[in-house]
Amino acid sequence: MESVNTDVSEAAGTTSGPAAAEVPDAPTLGQILLAVEELWPESLAEEWDEVGLVAGHPLSPITRIMFAVDATLDVIEEAIEWGAELLIAHHPLLLKGVTSVAATSAKGRAVHRLIESGTGLLTVHTNGxxxxxxxxxxxxxxxxxxxxxxxxxxxxxxxxxxxxxxxxxxxxxxxxxxxxxxxxxxxxxxxxxxxxxxxxxxxxxxxxxxxxxxxxxxxxxxxxxxxxxxxxxxxxxxxxxxxxxxxxxxxxxxxxxFASEWLWLPAAAEALGNVLQDQGHDVEIRVSTTNSDPWDFILTPGGD
Structure with missing residues (x-):
């Protein structure tokens, strides 16, 4: 899919340069989870929802985080290519129960790609x-x-x-x-x-x-x-x-x-970046530019 056509494509908690050098501490995934819980408590999620950590080790260091609406294969590849150790997706990858994550299905391939690349996945859905x-x-x-x-x-x-x-x-x-x-x-x-x-x-x-x-x-x-x-x-x-x-x-x-929820991503990235920066952590945070809306074009009768 083409990239989202928008002026806002990135939000950073900290940036490179002298200011970043003063806070070199990279948090662990576990510390990121605590910051996320402060902003979007899991207790706010609807009963039917599945939020929280999907893949990743709590002790892994995190220096780059990407936000996205969906954890599609294209989004996952974008996160890996950028070097993100954590992808925070709004929509759950595994909302319904599964009996297999074999790489013979799209969701299975997504799980394999995440684990094999060492990229964590965190869902912030109805709590967000x-x-x-x-x-x-x-x-x-x-x-x-x-x-x-x-x-x-x-x-x-x-x-x-x-x-x-x-x-x-x-x-x-x-x-x-x-x-x-x-x-x-x-x-x-x-x-x-x-x-x-x-x-x-x-x-x-x-x-x-x-x-x-x-x-x-x-x-x-x-x-x-x-x-x-x-x-x-x-x-x-x-x-x-x-x-x-x-x-x-x-x-x-x-x-x-997709469009209605994409608006939240830059604000969420900025909010998490501010919390982590206040805690003395150096993390780059970016919003995915992948358009994960499932529709590619539309035909209309035209007119007003």
Whole structure:
């Protein structure tokens, strides 16, 4: 796949030069895990989720970390080529139970490549969604929302932690203009942005959920949001939401799953880099430039 078309491709905890020479200590993977737990506690993960360390030895020294949405084979090769000893992926590689990691399947080849190259793999998924500064927080901030609160507060977290976010725009916007804002903040992928609602409809209160969020329609309606921005909207939930709409609201915007979560990566890389730097560790942190969105091109009827 082609690289993600975006101006932001790298975030570093520390850089080369005199400043880096003052903090030469490379942390172990175990120390990285403690820093990650500080930012994105595993207790915030949903019950069905599988987060945490997938491959890697806790005593291994870590000097380079790469963040990515998916631990695809292309992403793994990018991490290895750069010299990363740890890949932090948002999506779990092994979410469902497996009975074999033989190199006869893509997941098996991924596990073999990681272990053979000495590259660790760590998953930060719904704990990264729920935490302060998580996926939906970054999405809400990029859209200019204020007075932001969780759509579905976490049972094991602070009041400001949970899945999804809802907040208000500074000023009322038309749906068409707001959809253009959504399109403008996302990395370029084939799927683009799909919109349900009249272009001249007015929006101010906005609900967002990075990744697939069509299980949150009850929370969206309860929040009195004018519009819901999320990914992977399936036909039936979207159709039912339109049928149940009050004054045509909430309007819907459906975006790429990958694109909606990619926005979090630079912020996450910077946050982890700051924690490690404060602890006196010298680690380079980079965001993958591999586009792991599964779609390559799209055909549309054209027009407005």
């Amino acid at each position: 969604d729920s935490a302060v500064g998580g996926v939906s927080d970054v999405l809400a901030d990029a859209l200019g929302l204020h007075d932001v609160v969780p759509l579905a507060p976490s049972a094991n977290g602070l009041p400001e932690e949970g899945i999804g976010r809802v907040g208000d725009l500074e000023d009322v916007m038309t749906l068409g203009d707001f959809a253009a804002r959504v399109f403008g903040i996302l990395p370029s992928v084939a799927g683009g942005v799909r919109v349900s609602g009249a272009k001249d409809g007015l929006v101010r209160r906005v609900a967002v959920c990075g990744g697939a969020g069509d299980s949150l329609f009850n929370e969206v309606r309860a929040s009195n949001a004018d519009i819901f921005v999320t990914a992977d909207l399936r036909h039936h939930p979207a159709s039912e939401a339109r049928e149940d709409a009050v004054n045509d609201r909430p309007y819907l915007i459906d975006v790429s799953h």
